[in-house]
Amino acid sequence: MRVIVDAFGGDNAPLEILKGCAMAVQEYGVDIIACGSERVIRDVCEKNKISLDRISIADVEKVIPVEVDSTEIVKSYDDCTMAVGLKMLANGEGDAFVSAGSTGAIVVGASLFVKRIKGIKRAALATVIPSQNGCYMLLDMGANTECRPEMLVQFGIMGSAYMEHVMGVKNPRVGLINIGAEETKGMELQVQAHQQFQNAPVNFIGNIEPRDLPFTRCDVAVADGFTGNIVLKLTEGLGSWFAKELKGVLLRNFVSKIGTLFVAKGVVEFKKKMDYTEYGGAPLMGITRPVIKAHGSSNAKAFKNAIRQAKEYTERGVITEIVDSLAQLKARGGAGL
Amino acid sequence: MRVIVDAFGGDNAPLEILKGCAMAVQEYGVDIIACGSERVIRDVCEKNKISLDRISIADVEKVIPVEVDSTEIVKSYDDCTMAVGLKMLANGEGDAFVSAGSTGAIVVGASLFVKRIKGIKRAALATVIPSQNGCYMLLDMGANTECRPEMLVQFGIMGSAYMEHVMGVKNPRVGLINIGAEETKGMELQVQAHQQFQNAPVNFIGNIEPRDLPFTRCDVAVADGFTGNIVLKLTEGLGSWFAKELKGVLLRNFVSKIGTLFVAKGVVEFKKKMDYTEYGGAPLMGITRPVIKAHGSSNAKAFKNAIRQAKEYTERGVITEIVDSLAQLKARGGAGL
Numbered sequence: 001m002r003v004i005v006d007a008f009g010g011d012n013a014p015l016e017i018l019k020g021c022a023m024a025v026q027e028y029g030v031d032i033i034a035c036g037s038e039r040v041i042r043d044v045c046e047k048n049k050i051s052l053d054r055i056s057i058a059d060v061e062k063v064i065p066v067e068v069d070s071t072e073i074v075k076s077y078d079d080c081t082m083a084v085g086l087k088m089l090a091n092g093e094g095d096a097f098v099s100a101g102s103t104g105a106i107v108v109g110a111s112l113f114v115k116r117i118k119g120i121k122r123a124a125l126a127t128v129i130p131s132q133n134g135c136y137m138l139l140d141m142g143a144n145t146e147c148r149p150e151m152l153v154q155f156g157i158m159g160s161a162y163m164e165h166v167m168g169v170k171n172p173r174v175g176l177i178n179i180g181a182e183e184t185k186g187m188e189l190q191v192q193a194h195q196q197f198q199n200a201p202v203n204f205i206g207n208i209e210p211r212d213l214p215f216t217r218c219d220v221a222v223a224d225g226f227t228g229n230i231v232l233k234l235t236e237g238l239g240s241w242f243a244k245e246l247k248g249v250l251l252r253n254f255v256s257k258i259g260t261l262f263v264a265k266g267v268v269e270f271k272k273k274m275d276y277t278e279y280g281g282a283p284l285m286g287i288t289r290p291v292i293k294a295h296g297s298s299n300a301k302a303f304k305n306a307i308r309q310a311k312e313y314t315e316r317g318v319i320t321e322i323v324d325s326l327a328q329l330k331a332r333g334g335a336g337l
Numbered sequence: 338m339r340v341i342v343d344a345f346g347g348d349n350a351p352l353e354i355l356k357g358c359a360m361a362v363q364e365y366g367v368d369i370i371a372c373g374s375e376r377v378i379r380d381v382c383e384k385n386k387i388s389l390d391r392i393s394i395a396d397v398e399k400v401i402p403v404e405v406d407s408t409e410i411v412k413s414y415d416d417c418t419m420a421v422g423l424k425m426l427a428n429g430e431g432d433a434f435v436s437a438g439s440t441g442a443i444v445v446g447a448s449l450f451v452k453r454i455k456g457i458k459r460a461a462l463a464t465v466i467p468s469q470n471g472c473y474m475l476l477d478m479g480a481n482t483e484c485r486p487e488m489l490v491q492f493g494i495m496g497s498a499y500m501e502h503v504m505g506v507k508n509p510r511v512g513l514i515n516i517g518a519e520e521t522k523g524m525e526l527q528v529q530a531h532q533q534f535q536n537a538p539v540n541f542i543g544n545i546e547p548r549d550l551p552f553t554r555c556d557v558a559v560a561d562g563f564t565g566n567i568v569l570k571l572t573e574g575l576g577s578w579f580a581k582e583l584k585g586v587l588l589r590n591f592v593s594k595i596g597t598l599f600v601a602k603g604v605v606e607f608k609k610k611m612d613y614t615e616y617g618g619a620p621l622m623g624i625t626r627p628v629i630k631a632h633g634s635s636n637a638k639a640f641k642n643a644i645r646q647a648k649e650y651t652e653r654g655v656i657t658e659i660v661d662s663l664a665q666l667k668a669r670g671g672a673g674l
Binding site for chain 1: 550562577
C-alpha cells in the first residue's frame with residue numbers, strides 16, 4: 001500500500017506533514033511517496049529527527065498557494081506538488097493521494113487528472129461529523145455550490161458506500177437535509193431529489209432536519225455544497241463556542257476549580273468526541289482512485305489519521321461499491337445517468 | 338397598550354397561553370384581548386385560578402390546526418382565532434398580535450389581512466439567537482424558502498431596525514450568511530445580494546461564515562428562509578445535544594457528582610444563556626403592524642416574553658424606522674423598489 005502525499009500542502013507543511021507520514025509508516029505499515037523539494041524534506045527530517053524509512057521522495061519544487069484560483073492547477077501550476085502527486089496516482093504509481101492544500105485545487109485537479117467515476121456528475125467532499133453515540137457522514141460539504149437533484153442522489157450512493165465499507169455501518173440510513181420532514185418541503189432541488197431517491201439503491205429514510213443531525217438519526221446526510229458547508233461550519237463554530245463556555249463554567253473560580261478535578265475525565269472524553277483530528281480528512285468521493293483532503297490546519301496526528309483513512313478507503317473497496325451501485329441505479333432507470 | 342392574543346394557538350393552549358397573559362398583565366402593565374372560546378377560557382381560568390383582570394375576550398370558536406395548508410387561513414379558516422385576531426389588528430382594535438399557532442398561517446394571514454409595509458417584497462420571520470457575550474438576530478428563518486437578492490437587502494434593513502430600537506445596539510453590524518468571506522462566494526443569490534447591500538442604509542460588514550455566528554461577529558445575520566431555517570434548527574439541535582453531553586459529563590458517577598455541586602452555578606448560567614424561552618418569540622417583520630410568532634411549544638414564561646417583545650416592538654418605533662430606511666434605499670436607487 002503506497003500513499004502519495006503532498007508534503008507542501010497546508011498551514012503546517014512540511015514539518016507536521018512529514019511527522020504525520022513517519023507516524024503512519026510506524027502505525028499502519030504503509031509506504032509513503034512524498035511530493036516536494038527533496039532538499040527541504042531531507043533538511044527538515046534531519047533537523048527534527050524524523051525517520052525517512054519507507055518514505056520515498058518525488059522531487060518537486062513548485063507549490064500551489066491557497067489564494068490562487070483553483071483552475072490554475074491545470075494551467076500554470078500543473079507542475080506543483082499537488083498536480084504531480086495526482087498525476088502519479090492517475091498513472092498507478094501509488095494507491096491513494098492525501099493533501100492538506102487548497103480544497104478547490106484538489107477538487108479540480110482530481111477531477112481532471114485522475115478523472116471521475118463513469119456516470120458520476122460531480123465529485124463531492126465528504127466528512128465524518130461526531131454526534132451522539134457515533135457519527136454521520138456529511139456530503140457535499142462544499143465542492144459544488146450549485147447542484148442538480150441527480151447529483152444529490154449520487155452523493156447519497158457514495159456516502160452510503162463509505163459508511164458501510166469504511167465505518168462498518170450495516171445498511172446505512174441516508175437522509176436528505178431539509179427544512180421539514182414532508183416530501184414537499186424545501187426548494188425545487190430538495191423536492192426533486194426526494195422523489196429521485198425513492199428509486200436509488202440506498203436505504204433512503206427521507207428528509208432530515210438539522211436539529212436531528214446531532215442525534216445520529218441518519219448515517220449519511222446529503223446536501224448541496226452550499227447547505228453542506230453551512231452545516232459543517234456552524235457545527236464547527238458552535239462546537240468551539242460550547243467548548244469555551246464549558247471551560248469558562250468549570251474554571252470560573254476557585255470553588256469550581258476544586259469541582260473541576262472531579263469532572264475532568266468526563267470533559268476529556270467530551271473534547272475527544274468533538275475533536276475533528278481524530279476522524280482524519282475529507283474523502284473526495286466520485287474520483288476513480290482514493291483522494292483525501294486533510295484539514296488545512298492539520299497537525300501530525302490529523303495528517304496521520306488522514307493517511308489511515310486513505311488506507312481504509314483503498315482497501316475496503318469503496319470505489320467498487322460506488323461503481324456497482326451506479327450500475328444498479330442505471331438498471332432501475334435512475335434519473336440523469 | 339393592547340395586545341391581541343391567539344389564545345388557542347400552540348401545543349400548550351389555552352392553559353399556558355392564558356397563564357402567560359396574566360403574567361404579562363402583572364409584569365408589563367399591558368391589556369390583553371384573548372381570541373378564543375369564551376366558555377373554555379373562563380372555565381380554564383377559573384379552574385387554574387388565573388386572573389382575567391385586564392384580559393378581555395373576543396369569543397371565537399374555530400381554531401386552525403397546524404397541519405392545515407397555510408393558505409386556508411384566508412379561505413375556510415378565515416373565521417378562526419388567528420384570523421379574527423389579525424383582522425382586529427388591521428382594524429386598529431389592538432396594537433400588536435401574538436400567536437403560538439401555525440407559522441405558515443401567521444405569515445399568510447398577516448401578509449393578507451394586515452398587509453406588508455409599502456415596498457416590502459416579503460415578510461420575514463426573525464429570531465434572536467444567543468451567542469458569546471450577547472446575541473444576534475437571524476432572518477429570514479423560514480417564511481420564504483426561495484428569495485431574490487433585493488429581499489435579502491430588505492431583511493437586513495428590517496433586522497437592523499429591530500436590533501437598534503428593541504435591543505439597543507448602536508449601528509448594528511449586518512452580515513450576509515455565506516460560505517466564504519470573499520464577495521464572489523456563494524450562489525448567484527448571495528453574490529448579487531452582496532453587491533446590492535453596498536448601497537443599502539445599513540452597516541453592512543460583508544459575508545459572515547456560520548462558524549463566526551456563535552462569536553457575535555455581527556448583530557444581524559441575513560439569509561434566505563431555507564438557509565436561515567437550517568442555521569436555526571442546527572443551532573437548536575447542537576445546543577440540545579451539548580446540554581445533554583454536559584449533563585452526562587457531570588453526572589456520570591458518584592465522584593463527579595461531588596464535583597457537580599461546585600460547578601452547578603456555572604451550569605445554570607450556561608443553560609440560561611441557551612434558553613430560548615428567555616428571548617420571547619419571532620417577530621414577523623415587514624408587516625404594517627407588530628405581529629409576533631411565539632414558539633409552538635411555548636410555556637407560560639415563553640409566551641409572557643413574546644408579549645413583552647410585542648410591547649417593545651410596538652413602542653420603540655421599529656416599523657417607522659423600517660419605512661424611513663426603505664425611503665432612503667429608494668432615494669439611493671436601491672434595487673427592486
